[in-house]
Every structure is written in C-alpha cells, then in structure tokens.
Amino acid sequence: MFGDVMGMMGKIKETQQKIEETKQRLDTVLIDEQSNDGLLKVTLTANRTIKNVSVDDSLLEDKEQLEDYLVLVLNKAIEKATAVSEAELSAVAKDGMPNIPGLDMFS
Structure with a gap:
C-alpha cells in the first residue's frame, strides 16, 4: 500500500515536470492569424503572448x-x-496521471 502511494506521488511529480516543460515549449509554438482581406496579421505563441502585429x-x-480588425483578429488568434x-497540456496531464479509482477527471 505504502509503495503504491509513493509510486503515485512520483508519477504526479513527473507529470508536473512534464507540464512545466510543455508550457515552456508552447512559448515556441507560433499561431498566425489574419483578417479575411489580409490587411491585419498577428502572430502569438500558444501561451498567448503577442509576438507580431502587421x-x-x-x-x-x-x-x-x-x-474592429484588432479585436476580431486577436480574438481568433x-x-x-x-x-x-489546452490540448497539449491535457494530453500530458491525462498521460501522466496515476490510475486512481474514482478519480477520472481527465477521462
């Protein structure tokens, strides 16, 4: 029983580390969005930091x-x-969570 708890705690700690690594990696993932006519373009990271506005x-x-253009394009981005x-962090959290009966919040 005690070994199971220690194993779960280790798995949770490992998952927390993977989540932090994923958050850092998301700073390098760029999202480009533009208005329908291409007059306004924005680039931001997956962590929602604006990198460029044209x-x-x-x-x-x-x-x-x-x-109006800024509001629409920034909201889409x-x-x-x-x-x-959310997809990246959810995948890491779901993959890393120990199988605890009754605790299926990531399913």
Missing part, C-alpha cells in the same frame, strides 16, 4: 475600422492558441 497602411486611415495549449 497593419496595412490603408487601415491607418480609419481608427474605428483598425480597432487567442482562441486558436488556447485550443493548442
């Missing part, structure tokens, strides 16, 4: 349009980045 000169003439991040 704005076509034509958008600089209309502040309100630029703001954040959704994609969140999906990638």
Whole structure:
C-alpha cells in the first residue's frame, strides 16, 4: 500500500515536470492569424503572448475600422492558441496521471 502511494506521488511529480516543460515549449509554438482581406496579421505563441502585429497602411486611415480588425483578429488568434495549449497540456496531464479509482477527471 505504502509503495503504491509513493509510486503515485512520483508519477504526479513527473507529470508536473512534464507540464512545466510543455508550457515552456508552447512559448515556441507560433499561431498566425489574419483578417479575411489580409490587411491585419498577428502572430502569438500558444501561451498567448503577442509576438507580431502587421497593419496595412490603408487601415491607418480609419481608427474605428483598425480597432474592429484588432479585436476580431486577436480574438481568433487567442482562441486558436488556447485550443493548442489546452490540448497539449491535457494530453500530458491525462498521460501522466496515476490510475486512481474514482478519480477520472481527465477521462
């Protein structure tokens, strides 16, 4: 019994380390998104850190349009980045969790 608990604790610690490594790796995964017409482009990491914003000169003439573009494109990029991040972290957590009866929150 005690050995089982120690084994589970070791597995949990190993999983925590893998999660941290995955979070660091997600800093290198880039998500590109752009407006439908390509006038605004953004790049962010899977950890949702903005790396680049490219704005076509034509958008600089209309502040309100630029703001709308930024909101739409950034939200789409954040959704994609969140999906990638959650999928990666979920896979690591599910793979690394010990099989504890009644504790199937990652299933």
